Amino acid sequence: MQEKKPIIVTSALPYANGPLHLGHLAGAYLTADFFVRYLRLKGEDVVFICGSDEHGVPITIAAEKEGVNPQDIVDRYHEWNKDTFERMGISFDYYGRTSSKIHYETSQEIFKTLYDKGFFSTKTEEHFYDEDAQMFLPDRYVKGECPNCSYPEAYGDQCEKCGNSLHPTDLINPISALSGKAPLRKETQHWYMPLGKAQAKLEEWLDSREGWKSNVSGQVRSWLQEGLNDRAATRDLTWGVPVPLEDAEGKVLYVWFEAPIGYISATKEWALKRNKPEEWRKYWQNPDAKLYHFIGKDNIVFHCIMFPIILMEHGNYVLPENVPANEFLNLEGKKLSTSRGWAVWLHNYVDHFEADLLRYALGVTLPETKDSDFSWKDFQARVNNELVAVLGNFIHRTMSFTEKYADAKVPPLSNPKDVDLAVLEAITLQKEKVEAAFEQFKFREALQESMQLARIGNKYFSDTEPWKSKDSDIESCHNTLHVSAQVVAALSILFDPIIPSSMAKLRAQIGYDGAISWENIGTDLLKVGQKLQKAEILFTKIEDEQIQMELDKLEAQLNNNASDAESEKTIDYPNIKDPINFDDFMAMDLRVGIIKEVTEVPKSNKLLAFKVDIGIETRTIVSGIKKHVQIDRLIGQKVTVICNLAPRMIMGMESKGMILMAESPDGNLHFVTSEAAEGSLLS
C-alpha cells in the first residue's frame, strides 16, 4: 500500500487578549475542522494545529490596564479559548501557545538562520525612550496631541479621534504613557526583512499554486503589484521572544514574524507529547507533505507572502499547498464589532445550545466567496427546517417505523424495484458529490449535498408508502425499511465531519459500532437483522422565545457597550488647553462666511473644495469633511471661517483659511454657524 502523504492543517492562531466569537469560528476554525475530520475519515495522515498568539503590544496594554502581568492575561485567555474550541467540537490535535519554551527556541532558531544567511538588513532610527522605565516606547505607549485634529490624547500609531494613522514622532508634545514624562529620542537598531528582494522567488512559487480561491489570489496579486517593502522583524519591547543576538538587549521578535512559527513549534510539542520528538519533521520538513492554512481574509498577507518568504529563505520547510481564506461574517446584517458589543460569544452560545446546531447552521452560510450574514432567525430556520425536519425526521421515521412494524431489526432486501435501487445508488452518488466539495474547500456545498441525501430519503419513504405496504405487500415494506436504514447509516458517516457528536449518538442508536471510515459509506453498512435501539430524538426545534432571548441579549450588549463608551467619552473630554491672553485670541481673524460653491477634489475621497464668501472677498478653502456633509445641501450654508490662517497647498490647490467645525462626542462634524450676515466679524 502506498504511504499516505502527510498533511498539516492549521487554523489562524487567535490572539489571546479576548474571548472567541462567531466571526472567528466562521473564518478559520469551523472550515478547518470540517476538512480535518473529513481527511481523518479518509484515513489520511493529518495533524491539525492551532494555538494562542500571546505576544504583541495590545496584550501588554491590557495587562497594564488591569495591573497584572502579560502572562496572566494570556494564561487566562489561552485556557478559556482552548476550552471553548473543545466545547465547539473543534478537534485540534494540539493547541499550543507562543509563550512556550519550544516556541521561543524555534522562532529564535529560524531568525538566527535567516540572520546567518545574511537575509536581514539593519536600520538605525530614532525612537522615543523612557528614561524612568529604561525602555523604548512602542508606538502605542507614546501619547500626545494629534497633528491633524489636535486631539490631545492621540496614540503614537493612531489618533482614535480622527482615525488617522500616525508615527510617534508626528505627535505634538509627546509624553510617555508609562511615566507621563516627555520621552527622549534615542537611536535604536532593528532588523528588517527586505521582502522586495524575495519577491521574484515568491511570485514564481505563487504561480505554481493551483486551485486557490479568487479572493485570496486577487489580494496577493494586489500586494505584489504595489511592490513589497521592508518589514521590521524586531521591536523594542520586553514582552515577546528575545532577539537571539549579542547586541540585541531589550529587543524581541516582532509578533508577525514569530506568531506563524507557532504552527511549527506547536507541531513539535505535539510530537514530543506523543513521545516521537522527531515526528514533526515528517510534516514540516518533507517535500511530500501538504500544508493548508485556514485563515480569515485579514490574514492573507501574512500567510501568503511573509510567512512563505520566511520559510523559503530558511529553506527545508514546506510551503502551503493552499490558503483557503474566508471572507468576513456579518451579524444580523451589521459588521461584527467586539468593542461595540456586536458579537455572539461562543462561550455563551455553548451554554445555551448544542455545538452541532451552530456547526451546521453556520456551515451552510459560511463566508466562502463573499461576506455573509448570520442571523438568529436564520439559525432557527436552519435548525428547525433542515436538521429537525429533514435530517432528524427522516432518521426518526425510519427508526420508529422499523421498531413498530419490523421488530426493530433491519429487514432483508428482496426483489428490489427500481426505486429501491435508485436510492441505494444515490448514497454513493451523494458521497462522491460531498467528497468533491470537500476537496475543493466548498464546505457549504458539502453540507448541502449531505443534506440532499436525507431529502432523497424522505422522498423515497413517502413515495413507497410503507404504512400501506405493511398490510398489502410486506416485501415492499421491508425493502423500504432496509434501504432507509442503509441511508440512515450512510448519513451517520456522511454528516460526521459536520455534526460529529450527533452522528456518534446516531451510530449508537443504530448499533453501528465498528470503526468508521469514509470509504465505508455505501449500501451495506448495516447487516440484515441488525437490532436498532430505541429511536431517540437527535434534534429538537428551537422556539421563538429562545431566539428572542438571544436577540435581546445582543441589544443589551450593544446598549451596555454604548453606555460604557458614552461614559468613557464624558470622562474623556479633552482638558481645557493652556491659557492664552486676550491678544492671542484677538490675533485670530474669525468671520461669518457663506458657501457659494462646492467642488469635489479629484483623487481624494475626503476633501471638498469650497468657495466661501466672507464679505470682503470670496476665497477657496479646501476641507476634509466630505464624509460628514451632504454635498447638495451646502450651498448657502453659513459657516465660521478663520481667515488669517496661513495659506496651504492641499492636493495642488491653495487653501486660504479654514472652516471651523464642531466635533460631537460621536465623532461627527457640524458647522459652526451664525445668524449674522456674511462678513460679520466674531469676537
Next chain:
RNA sequence: GGCGUGGUAGCUCAGAUGGUUAGAGCGCACGACUCAUAAUCGUGAGGUCGGCGGUUCAAUUCCGCCCCACGCUACCA
C-alpha cells in the same frame, strides 16, 4: 483616487470556457399523505442575472465605462 473581491428570485446563496425554457434551500399559494418531532411529498407564482455602451449570428456569461458593498492602500493640516 488606485488595487482586489463581490452585486443573480421576497430572504440566504449556487451557476454559466458565450448558445435551446437561469438554479437550490427557505418563505409564499394550492394540493396529497398520515409512518414521523403538525414532520413529509407534489404543483405553482416570483428574476430586463447592479446600470449603460461595445464585440458577436448570439452575452446575464467576454471587453470598456459607471454605480453600490466589503477589504487593502493613498490623500486628510
